Amino acid sequence: MPHRPFLNKDQVAQIDQLEQAYTSQDASNNFACSGIFPPHAVNIDTSVTFPLTQETAKDIYNTGEPSPFGRGKELVDDQTYRQAHELKPPHFALTNDLLSSCGLLTLLARKLDYEIPLEAKINKLNAYSEGGFFKAHKDTPQSRDHIGTLMICLPSPFTGGALVVRQNGSTITFDWGKQTGDGSFAWGFLYSDCEHEVLPVTSRTRITIAYDIFLGKNAADFKQSTFDTRLVPIIKAFKEILKPDFLPEGGALALGLKHGYPMMENEPDTDLSRRLKSSDAMLLAAIKKLNLRWGYFGVYDYDRSDYYGGDSDEDDEGDQDDPEARKIDTTFRKDIWIADDFFAFEGEYFGDGSDRPMLERDLDLIWVTLPGSYAIKNSYITYGNEPSSATTYCAVAIRVDIPRAQDRDRISKR
Numbered sequence: 001m002p003h004r005p006f007l008n009k010d011q012v013a014q015i016d017q018l019e020q021a022y023t024s025q026d027a028s029n030n031f032a033c034s035g036i037f038p039p040h041a042v043n044i045d046t047s048v049t050f051p052l053t054q055e056t057a058k059d060i061y062n063t064g065e066p067s068p069f070g071r072g073k074e075l076v077d078d079q080t081y082r083q084a085h086e087l088k089p090p091h092f093a094l095t096n097d098l099l100s101s102c103g104l105l106t107l108l109a110r111k112l113d114y115e116i117p118l119e120a121k122i123n124k125l126n127a128y129s130e131g132g133f134f135k136a137h138k139d140t141p142q143s144r145d146h147i148g149t150l151m152i153c154l155p156s157p158f159t160g161g162a163l164v165v166r167q168n169g170s171t172i173t174f175d176w177g178k179q180t181g182d183g184s185f186a187w188g189f190l191y192s193d194c195e196h197e198v199l200p201v202t203s204r205t206r207i208t209i210a211y212d213i214f215l216g217k218n219a220a221d222f223k224q225s226t227f228d229t230r231l232v233p234i235i236k237a238f239k240e241i242l243k244p245d246f247l248p249e250g251g252a253l254a255l256g257l258k259h260g261y262p263m264m265e266n267e268p269d270t271d272l273s274r275r276l277k278s279s280d281a282m283l284l285a286a287i288k289k290l291n292l293r294w295g296y297f298g299v300y301d302y303d304r305s306d307y308y309g310g311d312s313d314e315d316d317e318g319d320q321d322d323p324e325a326r327k328i329d330t331t332f333r334k335d336i337w338i339a340d341d342f343f344a345f346e347g348e349y350f351g352d353g354s355d356r357p358m359l360e361r362d363l364d365l366i367w368v369t370l371p372g373s374y375a376i377k378n379s380y381i382t383y384g385n386e387p388s389s390a391t392t393y394c395a396v397a398i399r400v401d402i403p404r405a406q407d408r409d410r411i412s413k414r
């Protein structure tokens, strides 16, 4: 019962190199970015003057209500998790469109490498007084096209309250208290599958406006028109594994995407590629350039304990932790998981039943080899709450078909 063809050490190293080639695209910490607009760059005409005085900021705080946050399907008010007030439309409105007045959406699309316009929907105004905070969380995806959250920090003097964003072991901190005291507007964007938190405000009042950022509707027009030189190392790494001695009989390789993606329950998604973020988009662009056949599937774990060899409380038929498989599979490492029944849907559906666990993330690399067998490296698959509302983030893998050795000429000549 081999779960997959045994890869030798060199082949594992080649795969690691490929992984390295595309994940290094994220080394620039593309998951979050920020900037500042000096007061004159934001062309709004309001009855309030910026920077806000402490009195005005406090007034805004007092007008708001304690903010609940999404936990599972529910909104809960838990002061140990979040101490802040919020105002949601229609309880507040901006007389002018802050975003278009400074061209931020255009700038953001360019910075994130989207060749399609982005759209913003105002979500709420957050106000934190001294001692206010918001512990680590992820924002609930509002739809499949929801890619991130944009925060604008209104100019007002405050200290503390840094927004800390984490993704795949990297951290980015936005400390706007230091930047907005002179009347400047600070902004920060994060992919909404990133964990983030607001550290306690140490003095005065911090006010942010949160927007949900979506891919624009004409996203289908997206074309990878120019050759991006960042693809070179990824294509090179692919060509190494396309040499004849790697899976000579052909097979499939599945690469876990680095970012999480909202998946609608029980609703086909035919076009994941336009939604890919950062290094994930690079990976697919390289696969397309090489003219390899590809597909994708979402992954979640039915019974995590199996994979750690622990006791299973249900569905105990899995042989994922088969000691025999470990023994004979020389490439087995602690961080490679092997599974036969690991995936939930292939290209189309998320979920197939009512009581499924939620996959938070995050698989780094998967080999899909023989039909029905999977090995997963560096997977962190957690049970969370039931997917909140209609959507959840899902770990997704791109499946790349590796042709038989004799059929690879058409690829390597490219």
Ligand SMILES: O=C(O)CCC(=O)C(=O)O
Binding pocket: 126, 134, 139, 151, 163, 196, 198, 208, 210
């Ligand atoms: O106020 C901030 O900077 C972050 C707020 C936030 O994370 C949220 O509203 O989900």
Ligand SMILES: [Fe+2]
Binding pocket: 137, 138, 139, 149, 196
């Ligand atoms: Fe958030």
